[in-house]
Amino acid sequence: MMQQLDAEQLRRTLRRLSHEIIERTADLSDLVFIGVRTRGVPLAERLARELQSLVGVHPLVGALDVTLYRDDLNQAGGGRTGLKKTDLPFSCEGKDVVLVDDVLYTGRTARAALAALMGFGRPRRVRLAILVDRGGRELPIRADFVGKNIEAVHPEEVRVHLEETDGQDAVFKR
Numbered sequence: 001m002m003q004q005l006d007a008e009q010l011r012r013t014l015r016r017l018s019h020e021i022i023e024r025t026a027d028l029s030d031l032v033f034i035g036v037r038t039r040g041v042p043l044a045e046r047l048a049r050e051l052q053s054l055v056g057v058h059p060l061v062g063a064l065d066v067t068l069y070r071d072d073l074n075q076a077g078g079g080r081t082g083l084k085k086t087d088l089p090f091s092c093e094g095k096d097v098v099l100v101d102d103v104l105y106t107g108r109t110a111r112a113a114l115a116a117l118m119g120f121g122r123p124r125r126v127r128l129a130i131l132v133d134r135g136g137r138e139l140p141i142r143a144d145f146v147g148k149n150i151e152a153v154h155p156e157e158v159r160v161h162l163e164e165t166d167g168q169d170a171v172f173k174r
Helices: 007-023 040-055 108-120
Strands: 002-005 031-036 060-064 096-104 125-133 145-149 158-161 170-173
Touching: 002 007, 007 040, 007 125, 007 145, 007 170, 031 040, 031 108, 040 060, 040 096, 040 125, 060 108, 096 108, 096 158, 108 125, 125 158
Parallel strands: 031 060, 031 096, 096 125, 125 145
Antiparallel strands: 002 170, 158 170
């Protein structure tokens, strides 16, 4: 595996993403972050802490499990991680939602997240923040906020490791 980002580069990338979100959000009081399970959740929490440190606003953070909304649920490997808890302790009604995930590849997880989100109220706006965009889209989906573009063609993989889930902060390509 070749390391693409180390812990310090990942930290700087999240800080830059936070600045971009601040610059492109008119009213931070209605901003909420929703992390897509699994690694999108700690990334959403980190972005919320960055906003707190930069502008004194700490957006609400939720966790979204998209397993039941995936279009590959019945295929081999589909839904392979099993069900996890969706935890949205707030309504999305009228909110400026930023969906947060670690890697954007085909666009299918983002599509599933949008479908899952609609059961929690009608957001004013939904945007997508991604740590790594690896290309290879199968659906017409793009991220509004991208930390790093890492070109990877099948069967290459991009793996995000986070301290909260993996014991270290790094991004690898193999």
